[in-house]
Amino acid sequence: MKHFLNINEMSTEDLTGILKHAQKMKTDRLDLPKGTYDEGQPLSQHIVALVFEKPSTRTRTSFDVGVRQLGGQPMLLSGTEMHLGKGETISDTARVLSRYVDLIMLRTFESQTLYEMAKHSTVPVINGLTNESHPCQIMADIMTFEEKRGSIKGKKVVWFGDSNNVFNSFLQAAEKFNFSLIFSGPKELDPPKNLIKNAKNLKIDFKIDRDPISAIKDADLVATDTWVSMHDNPEEKQNRHNQLKAFQVNEELMSKANHEALFMHCLPAHRNEEATSGVLDGKNSVIFDEAENRLHVQKAIMRWCLSK
Ligand code: CP
DSSP states (O other), X not given: OXXXXXXXXXXXXXXXXXXXXXXXXXXXXXXXXXXOOOTTOTTTTOEEEEEESSOOSHXXXXXXXXXXXXXXXXXXXXXXXXXXXXXXXXXXXXXXXXXXXXXXXXXXXXXXXXXHHHHHOSSOEEEOOXXXXXXXXXXXXXXXXXXXXXXXXXXXXXXXXXXXXXXXXXXXXXXXXXXXXXXXXXXXXXXXXXXXXXXHHTTOOEEEOOOHHHHHTTOSEEEEOOSSOTTSOGGGHHHHHHHXXXXXXXXXXXXXXXXTOEEEEOSOOOBTTTBOHHHHTSTTBOXXXXXXHHHHHHXXXXXXXXXX
């Protein structure tokens, strides 16, 4: 069974194969209307369940459109309207869904729910975001970097903010794709100690630098994310803003990066909080390319999951 759960569980060969395939599928359908089927309709006669326990714009639409372009049938399901972990175990839901559909994409809270679904499903499961990781986003981000700047190997990626799910997937990707990663944020929102220890054991080129100006020096890629994630306590908002305001990506900070540095944000953005509109809409920003590449890379992930 080929699940796509987390980047650290994948081989570099499979990850680079997915990226190459995504780029080819993107090129092959350049300028075609969005509803045009891809050649051969590789997901013809396949039904894909898209299960959301959290809100989504990009993940929801990109998977839905992706399944349609591949000739398959998307089935959007809201976690709140299902017996998912409430009134029925995740394992029973996994076994039931597997009788109806050929592939499951799940956006959920705890990664335990995702792993429980994968363990008991007899069809592949894709991680569409958990509190701990967002591997589809990072695959789209690496695809975006490489189509603009070539291989990400040996490049310097700087993350501003807290150690959230997107950062965690960046850290896993740093090992698989061999780039260096700097975390620049307040000590209170550091990556958990076990992740730092694991990064050391895996010899990932990872550092913490609390000085945003020294952190961004020579950066090839600058990334940030909303200061309050979907699963964070909204009552903590003011406190988190106070902790993170020194790490805002603004025009002045961005001007200290490598001239060619790309700026990424997985979106949705809170303009003039974690990043200014000047940066989000600036010449280095590739935020909408990232969003578009979610579509292409997830199509390649679905095809990888269903391949022999
Ligand atoms: N980046 C991302 O996952 O966006 P959505 O929450 O809109 O799906």
